[in-house]
Amino acid sequence: MYIPDHFKEVDPAEIASIIAGAPLACVVANTTEGLVANHVPLMFDKGGDLIGHFAVANDMHRTVADGQEVMAIFRGVDGYISPNTYPSKLEHHRHVPTWNYQVVHVHGIITFQHDERSKRAAIGLLTRDQERRVNGDKAWKMADAPADYMLDMIAKIVAFRISVTRTIAKSKLSQNRDQRDFDGAVEGLKAHGDQALAERMVTKR
Numbered sequence: 649m650y651i652p653d654h655f656k657e658v659d660p661a662e663i664a665s666i667i668a669g670a671p672l673a674c675v676v677a678n679t680t681e682g683l684v685a686n687h688v689p690l691m692f693d694k695g696g697d698l699i700g701h702f703a704v705a706n707d708m709h710r711t712v713a714d715g716q717e718v719m720a721i722f723r724g725v726d727g728y729i730s731p732n733t734y735p736s737k738l739e740h741h742r743h744v745p746t747w748n749y750q751v752v753h754v755h756g757i758i759t760f761q762h763d764e765r766s767k768r769a770a771i772g773l774l775t776r777d778q779e780r781r782v783n784g785d786k787a788w789k790m791a792d793a794p795a796d797y798m799l800d801m802i803a804k805i806v807a808f809r810i811s812v813t814r815t816i817a818k819s820k821l822s823q824n825r826d827q828r829d830f831d832g833a834v835e836g837l838k839a840h841g842d843q844a845l846a847e848r849m850v851t852k853r
Contacts, residue, residue: 649751649753649816649818651816651818652824654823654824655818655819655820655821655823655824656817656818657750657752657817657818657819658817662817662819662852663752663815663817664692666722666724666750666751666752666817667690667692667722667752667754669724669725670722670723670724671689671690671691671722672687672688672689673687673688673689673690673698673700673720673721673722673754674686674687674720674721674723675687675688675690675700675708675718675719675720675721675758675810676718676719676720676721677708677711677712677716677717677718677719677758679711679712679713680711681711684707684708684711684712686702686706686708688700688701688702689774689778690720690722690810691773691774691777693773693809696812697756697809697810697811697812698720698754698756698809698810698812699769699770699773699774699807699808699809700770700774700807700808700809700810701767701770701771701805701806701807701808702805702806702808703804703805703806704803704804704805704806705804706806709760709806709808712758714758714759714760715757715758715759716757716758717755717756717757717758717813718755718756718757718758718810719753719754719755719756720753720754720756720810721751721752721753721754722751722752722753722754723749723750723751724749724750724751724752724848725748725749725750725844725845725848726747726748726749726750726845727747727748727749727837727842727845728745728746728747729745729746729747729748729822729833729836729837730745730836731743731744731745732836733829733832733833733835733836733837734825734829734832734833735828735829735832736826736828736829747820748820748821748822748833748845748849749818749820750817750818750819750820750821750848751817751818752815752816752817752818753815753816753817754810754812754814754815755812755813755814755815755816756810756811756812756813756814757810757811757813758808758809758810759808759809759811760806760807760808761806761807761808761809762806762807764802766807767802767805767806767807768790768802769807770805770807770808771790771802771805772790775787775788775789775790819852821845821848821849821852821853822834822849823852823853830849830853833849834846834849834850837849
């Protein structure tokens with residue numbers, strides 16, 4: 649990934665925030681059939697590995713070798729920045745459009761797990777976090793579903809973990825602009841309803 653120095657993201661807390669805020673990752677691998685990619689939610693376990701699962705019907709666990717390197721791409725907030733939002737445009741017109749965004753590339757070694765315990769752990773980690781966020785005290789639990797139904801659903805997935813070897817992150821949030829043009833970009837985003845990106849730019853300034 650191309651990362652100019654002023655867009656390089658090195659803050660561990662910010663990187664963790666990007667991933668937690670956009671857990672649906674694009675997992676990319678090079679195989680004998682060429683590049684393959686699948687979109688799956690991933691979460692970190694206590695040991696720092698990324699945990700997830702594929703459907704058994706998904707060929708990725710067959711075309712990707714156990715122990716192979718993969719890359720998980722997490723994309724955070726993003727949006728279009730118009731030159732019209734820069735006050736300095738009126739003075740010299742030396743501006744072009746751009747796109748602001750945050751993204752994290754996590755490289756690692758993938759291993760697949762077919763045992764019931766690992767599959768329950770993968771599902772449990774994801775649902776525990778997301779259900780608490782969405783439903784609070786009324787969070788759905790695996791125990792809420794009939795046991796035979798859960799066994800059938802678990803049989804239809806393959807768990808996996810990615811042992812992280814390298815993380816690269818980028819926050820392209822107009823850090824290279826002077827204050828008045830930066831403020832103009834923020835106000836332009838707000839005017840078009842892109843509050844999330846505007847707020848992220850301000851917090852990262």
